[in-house]
Structure formats: C-alpha cells, structure tokens
Amino acid sequence: AQSVTQLDSQVPVFEEAPVELRCNYSSSVSVYLFWYVQYPNQGLQLLLKYLSGSTLVESINGFEAEFNKSQTSFHLRKPSVHISDTAEYFCAAGGTSYGKLTFGQGTILTVHP
Amino acid sequence: EAEVAQSPRYKITEKSQAVAFWCDPISGHATLYWYRQILGQGPELLVQFQDESVVDDSQLPKDRFSAERLKGVDSTLKIQPAELGDSAMYLCASSLTGAADTQYFGPGTRLTVL
Numbered sequence: 001a002q003s004v005t006q007l008d009s010q011v012p013v014f015e016e017a018p019v020e021l022r023c024n025y026s027s028s029v030s031v032y033l034f035w036y037v038q039y040p041n042q043g044l045q046l047l048l049k050y051l052s053g054s055t056l057v058e059s060i061n062g063f064e065a066e067f068n069k070s071q072t073s074f075h076l077r078k079p080s081v082h083i084s085d086t087a088e089y090f091c092a093a094g095g096t097s098y099g100k101l102t103f104g105q106g107t108i109l110t111v112h113p
Numbered sequence: 114e115a116e117v118a119q120s121p122r123y124k125i126t127e128k129s130q131a132v133a134f135w136c137d138p139i140s141g142h143a144t145l146y147w148y149r150q151i152l153g154q155g156p157e158l159l160v161q162f163q164d165e166s167v168v169d170d171s172q173l174p175k176d177r178f179s180a181e182r183l184k185g186v187d188s189t190l191k192i193q194p195a196e197l198g199d200s201a202m203y204l205c206a207s208s209l210t211g212a213a214d215t216q217y218f219g220p221g222t223r224l225t226v227l
Binding site: 042045094099 | 117144146153154155156157158161169204206208210211213214215216217218219220221223
C-alpha cells in the first residue's frame with residue numbers, strides 16, 4: 001500500500017522569496033510521483049512528474065522537484081515565488097498498473113506582497 | 114486544448130435525495146477516474162474505469178454510490194440516498210491508458226447536502 005505525507009499544511013512566504021513544499025511517500029513497489037496545483041474552485045493541474053531517469057524534474061513555470069529514493073522524498077521548490085503561485089499544492093504517488101494515485105493532504109502556499 | 118467536462122458545477126440537495134454527476138473525458142482517453150475531495154484533504158479515488166470496465170471500486174460506498182461508463186466514453190456517478198457526510202467536491206479525471214500517464218482533471222462538482 002502507498003501513503004503520501006505532506007509535512008506542512010500551510011506555507012506563508014513573501015513574494016520573490018524561495019519556497020520548499022515537503023512531501024514524503026511510502027511504497028512497497030516502484031513509484032511514480034506527481035505534484036498537482038489547485039486554484040480555488042478549480043480542478044487539479046499537473047505541475048510536474050517523476051517517472052524514471054533524472055531525479056530532478058522541472059516545470060515550465062520555475063518549480064522543480066527532486067526524487068530522493070533513500071529519503072523517500074519528493075520535495076517541491078521554487079527559487080523565487082510570485083503572487084500568482086498562491087494555491088494549494090498536492091503531492092501524489094502512483095505505482096499500480098492501472099494508475100491509481102494516492103494524494104497527500106495538500107499544502108496551501110500563500111505568497112504575500 | 115481538450116478538457117475534461119463535468120456537470121453540474123454546483124449541486125445543493127437535501128439528505129435522502131438522489132443526485133447524479135456527469136463527466137465527459139478527453140476524447141481517446143481509455144481510463145476514467147472519479148475522486149472525492151473533502152474540504153481540507155487530498156482527493157481520494159472512488160472508482161476507476163478502463164474503457165467500460167470497473168478496475169478499482171474498493172473505496173466506493175456501494176450501498177449508496179453507483180457509477181457507470183456504458184459506452185466507454187462519458188460517465189455518471191450517482192448517490193442515493195445522499196447523506197450529510199457526502200458534502201464534498203467530486204472530481205473526474207481521465208488519462209490515455211492509466212499507469213504512469215498524466216491524469217487530467219475536470220473542474221469538479223461541489224456537492225452540498227443539507
């Protein structure tokens with residue numbers, strides 16, 4: 001069975017500051033890892049994903065995440081955040097042949113001017 | 114850009130009533146998922162279809178919830194009777210074949226049970 005833990009429920013940060021949203025997972029099988037972003041009253045949008053290969057994955061809007069197998073982590077980082085990054089972020093793990101995702105509880109990122 | 118469509122966006126009902134949600138996945142996507150997202154939590158899978166077949170409904174409360182995808186395209190999720198604890202966002206997602214494919218989510222249906 002898989003489980004995903006997001007270590008922070010809320011992260012407040014000032015604009016242009018760096019941010020890290022933490023995610024740990026547990027799985028007895030090979031795992032795929034995802035970060036999704038959810039804006040108010042909207043569905044989830046994929047931010048980035050790790051399937052295999054390079055452990056550092058990047059999104060088009062400046063986020064990156066690093067797969068760390070020894071620490072079973074997949075933390076999300078951005079060196080300089082914008083007001084528009086304010087949203088809820090979900091880490092998710094998948095590993096079954098059918099693609100079922102197990103989500104973490106979410107982290108609300110609030111960027112202050 | 115193709116999107117997953119859901120309707121209605123919002124639904125208010127009284128407990129013991131029946132409700133139904135509709136989802137139209139991205140064309141060509143074989144896998145369709147229904148998730149329930151309770152306020153303050155991450156989405157939880159209710160049921161997953163591969164074409165018209167159910168491949169995972171282990172978390173679906175089958176005494177009151179049902180789901181179908183008759184022609185392997187659009188899907189309906191029904192609750193009868195609704196209970197107060199069913200108030201949540203119901204999200205539909207689709208992917209090409211499942212496994213490691215990206216899941217694309219619809220905007221969701223916000224259900225409030227009074």
